[in-house]
Amino acid sequence: LYFADYITTHSVCRLVMFPGRTSRMISKSKVLVFLLFFTGIGVYFKTGYQLTHYAVDQKLCACIKCLSEDKQLLLDRSNRSVQPFLTANLNLSQNEFNWWKDLQAESRSFRVYETTVANLFQIFPKNPDVIQPKYDHCRTCAVVGNSGNLRRSHYGPLIDLHEVVIRMNTGITRGFEKDVGNKTTHHVMYPESAVDLDDNTHFVLFPFKIQDFEWLINASTTGFTGRSYMPVKSKIKTNKDLVMVVNPAFMKYVHEVWLGNKGRYPSTGFMALILALHICDEVNVFGYGADSDGNWSHYWEILTNKRLRTGVHPGNYEYNIIQQLAQQQKIKFYEGLMKKM
Template sequence: MNGKVFKAFKSLMQALFIIITIIVASELVGLHHPWASLTNAWISGPVGTRWLCQVGHAKEKAPLVIEDYRSTNELFVKLFDYFWNPAQELWSLPYGFKGSELLLAKVLAQAVDHRLPDDIQKLSCRTCVVVGNGNTLRNSSLGKLINQHDIVIRLNDAPVKGYEQDVGNKTTMRLFYPESAFFDPEEEDPDTLLVLIPFKPDDLRWLKELLYNDKRIMKGFWKIPPLLWNVDPTKLRILHPYFLNETTVKLLKITPVPLAHQLKLKNKEKPTHPTTGLIAITMALHYCDMVYVAGFGYPGLNDTQVPIHYYETRTIKSMEDSEHNITREGDILKQLADIGAINYLKNIS
């Protein structure tokens, strides 16, 4: 190598070092550079208290599995969607709000906000982790890694208190439905958004009764939901049914059947519904730049002694009459992981 070539090579290496140093420093102070993905070939995982983010990664990968995919910043229902846009009125719950407009209006009159926090919205690149409830989280020591993501999504009534080392203690949003609302809102991070997935009109009615302190009507639930619920209405959101449609039709490949039609079916075969976890992953793939998952997967059908959740002792036997196709969902998660649309969070220490 002659002197001129060596000098040019040295200058190039110095320039690359400076670029990488700037990117890493920006991550340490909480900034996402649009060109930060240049370093992903050399650096993966957390830097300081943040997680490196590759802009548009999910947007690039998700269309390989989700037909007619489109990213969106609109996750939650707002009144405008259903009272000034007739095209949204074609479906009843759980795929739309046809026939439930009055209930929806009353709920949104109390829980009027449909936005995400400004500090999340302004990020140029968002990393998300969907924390499942699986037993694989037990003794995983993933808590610190989970906390380092911009958005931490939790499911149903899975507890945080007492399990922080394995599941972290940061919660950006918690997706739930009435029968799974047995978590204490006062134990949540005060900034946590509580996101209702309404599967049936009774779910909206339940929330309306709590918000207005109306007489509780307990009919219509497979499990009696909480009768008292001390929740800040400004932290309530209603998940847009678009994501249930995307999960059901494009991932599970199921023709959607509204609840009213399900009740009229002559055969007694239970319909198949996506799990809260798969709905959450679908939502994350439409909003986040990078999607990680932890705590997903069920024990084998013959592993009857292994708990299905990290916080309780129920086993796979309890899923025998489930309306979820956990085998199909497992295949979908593998497919998403194989193409890099989602990444399983692992503790490499």
């Protein structure tokens, strides 16, 4: 536009000085001004469109759908500001501690909690080993529950194709590889359900009391000698560099936001699923729910108690949320054969 102003001014000056020779020059100048003006406008809008188009196309991951881009996971229940894992610099609030300590009647103080967690990070990584989202990478995760619905499912090879395979509690693979696979990258446990792990598997601790932190410290070093409501392993085999501890504030968030305070607290399986929604780009779910008779059995055992239900956990409510997530195509839910019968 500055150039156009210059041309117009210059042409007027020539008209005053040389009236006979510049009339045709003014007409040509006007045409040139208009051409330059519209060319500039075209370049401006084209550049703006290209930048906007690039911003839209630039995804956070390489999956067809990225959970990390989803701003409304099941009626906006997902709050990505809640950190799933404890870190050395993450502080729990007094309110969050008060909620957490009531899960299993913890009687010790907030100060004891803080001291114990500080001791924990003297041994284990100060930050969790989490795969970060990348525009050219798709973090596929299989969350494998322990439901009897996995029997005769033949899901094993499909489960093992995932980059991250999350299992929980005493779930075993040996002898059941055809149905459940044999790959495990993350094993979610608490002391009373703990099993030994290989050097390539992350131990994900769900802590319910201060003693759970103490158990992890001692069971992986000198040995744990305390007691709990069930027998616990005095020592556990695990790679200390791959230990991750779930944030008690995240457990509170799952119970209040996702479950609406149903039940005493969420099941390990449900918390593992919501954890996957926070650290994965694509989540596929296996081995959840009761069998066709309504029993919550495990795939590796023969059920003898035909009245077995979910105890303190809101099993049916959790299962309904999983189905809603599947219906909204946030996850893919493989129900298994027994549920279909």
